[in-house]
Amino acid sequence: MTSATTTAKTTYREALREALRESLRSDDRVFLMGEDVGRYGGCFGVSLGLLEEFGPERVRDTPLSESAFVGSGIGAALAGMRPIVEIMTVNFSLLALDQILNNAATLLHMSGGQLAVPLVIRMTTGAGRQLAAQHSHSLEGWYAHIPGVRVLAPATLEDARHMLAPALADPDPVLIFEHGSLYNVSGELDPRTAPADLDHAAIRRTGTDITLVTYGGSLPKTLAAADELAVDGISAEVIDLRTLRPLDTGALADSVARTHRAVVVDEAWRTGSLAAEVSARIAEDSFYDLDAPVERVCSAEVPMPYARRLEEAALPQTADVVAAARRAVD
Amino acid sequence: MTVARTTRTRNTPTATKPAKPAKKGTRTKKSAKNRTPAPTADTGRRRDLLEGMLRIRRFEERCVELYSATKIRGFVHLYIGEEAVAVGVNEALTAEDAVVSTYREHGHALARGITAEAVMAEMYGRTTGCSGGRGGSMHLFDASRRFYGGNAIVAGGLPLAAGLALADRMRGQNHVTCCFFGDGAFAEGEFHETANLAALWNLPLLLVCENNRYAMGTALERHQAQTDLALRAASYGMVAWSVDGMDVEAVEQASRRAVEGIRAGTGPHFLELRTYRFRAHSMYDPDRYRDKAEIESWKSRDPIGLLVDRMRENGDPVDREFARIERRITAEIDDAVEAAEQAPEEPVETLLRHVTSAPSEAVT
Numbered sequence: 001m002t003s004a005t006t007t008a009k010t011t012y013r014e015a016l017r018e019a020l021r022e023s024l025r026s027d028d029r030v031f032l033m034g035e036d037v038g039r040y041g042g043c044f045g046v047s048l049g050l051l052e053e054f055g056p057e058r059v060r061d062t063p064l065s066e067s068a069f070v071g072s073g074i075g076a077a078l079a080g081m082r083p084i085v086e087i088m089t090v091n092f093s094l095l096a097l098d099q100i101l102n103n104a105a106t107l108l109h110m111s112g113g114q115l116a117v118p119l120v121i122r123m124t125t126g127a128g129r130q131l132a133a134q135h136s137h138s139l140e141g142w143y144a145h146i147p148g149v150r151v152l153a154p155a156t157l158e159d160a161r162h163m164l165a166p167a168l169a170d171p172d173p174v175l176i177f178e179h180g181s182l183y184n185v186s187g188e189l190d191p192r193t194a195p196a197d198l199d200h201a202a203i204r205r206t207g208t209d210i211t212l213v214t215y216g217g218s219l220p221k222t223l224a225a226a227d228e229l230a231v232d233g234i235s236a237e238v239i240d241l242r243t244l245r246p247l248d249t250g251a252l253a254d255s256v257a258r259t260h261r262a263v264v265v266d267e268a269w270r271t272g273s274l275a276a277e278v279s280a281r282i283a284e285d286s287f288y289d290l291d292a293p294v295e296r297v298c299s300a301e302v303p304m305p306y307a308r309r310l311e312e313a314a315l316p317q318t319a320d321v322v323a324a325a326r327r328a329v330d
Numbered sequence: 331m332t333v334a335r336t337t338r339t340r341n342t343p344t345a346t347k348p349a350k351p352a353k354k355g356t357r358t359k360k361s362a363k364n365r366t367p368a369p370t371a372d373t374g375r376r377r378d379l380l381e382g383m384l385r386i387r388r389f390e391e392r393c394v395e396l397y398s399a400t401k402i403r404g405f406v407h408l409y410i411g412e413e414a415v416a417v418g419v420n421e422a423l424t425a426e427d428a429v430v431s432t433y434r435e436h437g438h439a440l441a442r443g444i445t446a447e448a449v450m451a452e453m454y455g456r457t458t459g460c461s462g463g464r465g466g467s468m469h470l471f472d473a474s475r476r477f478y479g480g481n482a483i484v485a486g487g488l489p490l491a492a493g494l495a496l497a498d499r500m501r502g503q504n505h506v507t508c509c510f511f512g513d514g515a516f517a518e519g520e521f522h523e524t525a526n527l528a529a530l531w532n533l534p535l536l537l538v539c540e541n542n543r544y545a546m547g548t549a550l551e552r553h554q555a556q557t558d559l560a561l562r563a564a565s566y567g568m569v570a571w572s573v574d575g576m577d578v579e580a581v582e583q584a585s586r587r588a589v590e591g592i593r594a595g596t597g598p599h600f601l602e603l604r605t606y607r608f609r610a611h612s613m614y615d616p617d618r619y620r621d622k623a624e625i626e627s628w629k630s631r632d633p634i635g636l637l638v639d640r641m642r643e644n645g646d647p648v649d650r651e652f653a654r655i656e657r658r659i660t661a662e663i664d665d666a667v668e669a670a671e672q673a674p675e676e677p678v679e680t681l682l683r684h685v686t687s688a689p690s691e692a693v694t
Binding site: 065075098109114148172 | 495498
């Protein structure tokens with residue numbers, strides 16, 4: 001695949017790969033490291049071909065030692081490199097949580113501003129592929145709890161292609177969550193080459209009757225819900241948060257000021273979730289704009305089951321979003 | 331001096347007692363004088379080692395007083411008894427090398443050249459502290475000296491050190507990264523993950539295990555199935571030595587050999603330095619888990635006393651030197667305390683600084 005100069009058919013996976021390729025080409029300090037990123041081509045095929053192009057020093061296979069290779073990424077960042085660390089899934093990132101929270105997010109502050117950590121960590125999140133409870137959870141909201149890190153959730157081809165460069169330019173640690181169900185999504189990639197805006201949410205569809213707030217893997221389902229609602233004459237605005245920390249609370253308040261209703265769609269468990277944070281922000285900032293209680297559509301409070309029917313039942317589905325929106329509008 | 335390649339020694343002494351028996355019949359001043367050996371080239375070097383250790387000792391003794399006077403707070407982990415490790419290892423490093431440390435790091439910081447004034451101000455939580463008052467006793471940093479803390483999670487600094495070493499090598503710098511950690515770190519996965527990664531990638535990493543026999547309050551044989559730590563490190567395919575950590579010259583020599591080997595490209599090296607902390611784990615610790623005889627036995631091999639004895643044997647004018655060094659260090663620490671007392675406290679308006687590199691965090 002070559003750099004897109006005209007609109008080109010591509011997949012989310014290829015867009016991510018092209019972003020990696022561009023970063024490796026444009027900056028000698030950048031290197032990719034993680035589980036199976038080299039010979040295997042990436043657990044989900046994102047880095048396929050990059051080893052051949054850039055060699056094993058810069059596309060570096062690691063042992064299955066999340067703490068050691070994430071921590072090594074932090075150390076390498078401190079010493080002037082720009083590492084991109086890939087972890088297979090967010091569940092596995094818990095093995096490196098000490099390094100992410102106690103070092104990456106904390107060193108700048110503990111050192112009185114001396115030690116910035118310009119590190120990017122990519123990982124897969126989410127369910128929908130019958131991978132059961134240890135490969136399917138959505139824990140990005142936990143990471144969004146931590147001061148000192150930026151948390152990104154690219155939901156579109158454009159964001160998959162254009163979030164990496166500004167993430168690498170950020171002097172602080174950036175976590176990028178790629179939803180597993182998006183890798184095969186294909187479409188026309190906008191030929192623009194500008195980096196994505198990491199500070200602001202995006203309005204993916206404008207509307208006047210209700211605001212549907214979501215991010216990542218739930219965006220396609222939420223857009224489908226907006227389509228269904230439109231059939232009934234309900235005009236839904238869809239906000240893609242894109243950046244889970246820092247949260248663009250202004251975009252939420254602006255939208256709710258227009259629509260007066262909100263549904264928050266989040267694949268994480270409802271209790272203590274990012275959806276809880278977003279709902280609270282809307283309650284704090286937009287209480288007098290609201291004509292109905294904020295609705296939430298989240299996963300059932302259960303470890304993700306393997307069985308297809310149960311997994312589908314546990315996850316937020318388009319019909320759930322439609323039903324929540326109707327409740328709010330009625 | 332015991333520098334033993336562990337892979338060759340079957341019967342490494344179990345560390346329930348000092349690695350080497352205390353020297354009996356230390357020569358009196360008179361008999362030393364009778365021998366009158368000429369001062370050697372070692373004289374100046376030993377004086378520097380002595381000063382380095384004494385600075386740490388006196389600094390921490392002052393910390394005890396200041397803690398009791400509630401001038402400094404938090405968890406304070408004293409290094410008293412282990413000074414030979416910080417000073418000996420640091421002698422083998424250059425200013426370009428990197429150091430990663432633990433929460434018991436006053437000694438490492440001072441040996442690295444961070445001033446007593448900057449460390450003391452940090453203990454006071456003042457803006458002039460080496461971490462701007464955000465770190466305290468457990469989180470000392472100095473980027474200009476490549477001193478990367480100050481990690482309070484046991485073994486948490488090890489992966490970081492591997493990354494520093496990796497970056498230096500990728501950038502073509504012949505630097506060594508030195509990572510200090512305690513015997514307690516052997517129980518953490520991060521030690522083993524890092525040892526594997528460092529050996530696999532042939533990283534320029536010096537792993538320095540300060541085996542002071544206790545992981546907080548739990549004795550080595552109560553927290554490790556195999557107490558021969560160098561043997562275990564060697565199993566990762568790296569050079570591993572056990573060294574008398576009370577003998578600063580032995581530490582220095584072993585460190586130099588290790589650093590030379592690392593710079594020559596032979597990959598990570600491991601040093602187990604057998605040492606002992608004379609004080610409790612932290613200022614909060616009532617120290618009920620060690621018996622007095624054990625502590626006294628190790629105190630008889632005080633690293634400062636051992637070096638003074640050797641200098642006497644060598645005919646160095648050590649007593650005169652000692653007094654001179656004491657005066658200099660006392661003045662230095664007095665000044666450091668005075669400066670910390672006078673230093674400004676950070677206004678709360680700037681509380682949110684240094685959360686991100688932006689002037690303040692957007693989240694409110």
